[in-house]
Amino acid sequence: MAVQDQGIDFRRAAGAFATGVGVISSVLDDIPVAMTVNSFTTVSLTPTLVLTCLKDRCRLLTQVRQSGIFAVTVLAADQEGVARWFADARRPSGAAAFAGVRVQRGPATGCLVLSEGTAYFDCRVQDILDRGDHAVVIGEAVTFGTLQAGKGPLLFLNGSYRSIAAPVPT
Template sequence: MTNQDQAVEFRRTAGAFATGVGIVSSVHDDIPLAMTVNSFTTVSLHPTLVLTCLKHRSRLLAQIRDSGIFAVTVLAADQRDVARWFADARRPSGAAAFAGVRVHRAPATGCLVFSEGLAYFDCRVRDLSDQGDHSVVIGEAVSYGALHPTKAPLLYLHGSYRSIAAAPSAASAA
């Protein structure tokens, strides 16, 4: 099996794991950047740590290295178009990428949060580690909260966006 064949098979196999979809954003010198990710997870409650993985060559990773800050917005099922837009490498850079998208500044870092999302995490970089063709970015969530917790989440499975019927209520999740 060639390296290319291995990469295709690994990606297909990993695609069997349903993930949430989020957008990671950062701002440096008042220039915002953002990118869709499905590699996001919480790491620790004490301290409040989260993790995302970004390709070494991504502009967003370079900006996070320079700024030391980022925010993650957890996307809702009705945000498929936003997820596709920020996953498209052909989108414009900087503020032009956000035209027509409702965003607001995260309270601690000033990174952009997507206002129609489910939740956000406003982070300061705690650690960066190069692993393979990506960097693992661990951030301390210094501010976080629910935005629209009753909306259904956007999921990614087998190479496409999916959703579930509805988000569970706080009472039924307990």
């Protein structure tokens, strides 16, 4: 199997695992940078640690390395357009990327949190591990909380955005 084929096959196999979708942001000198991710997970309750994986040469990783802070907004099922926007490399950079998106500042870091998401984690970097063509960024969630209670999450599965129905109350 050729290396290129192996990469395609690996991506296809990884795509069979449903993930949540979030937007990670950072701010440095009052200039925000953000991008859509589906590689986000909690790591520890004590201390409150989370991790994400960012491509090794992306603007966001450069800014996270320099600022030492980031925020994660967990997207709601009705935010597919927002997910696509922050995944598009052609979007404007800086504050212009957030035009028309309701945001608030993370209480601890000042990073932008998308107000219409389902939850947020406002983080200080604890470690960055360079692995392969990505970096694993581990952060302590200094503040966190829910945003739009009752909204279902946006999911990513087999290369497509998906949602799940809310549980039926009992």
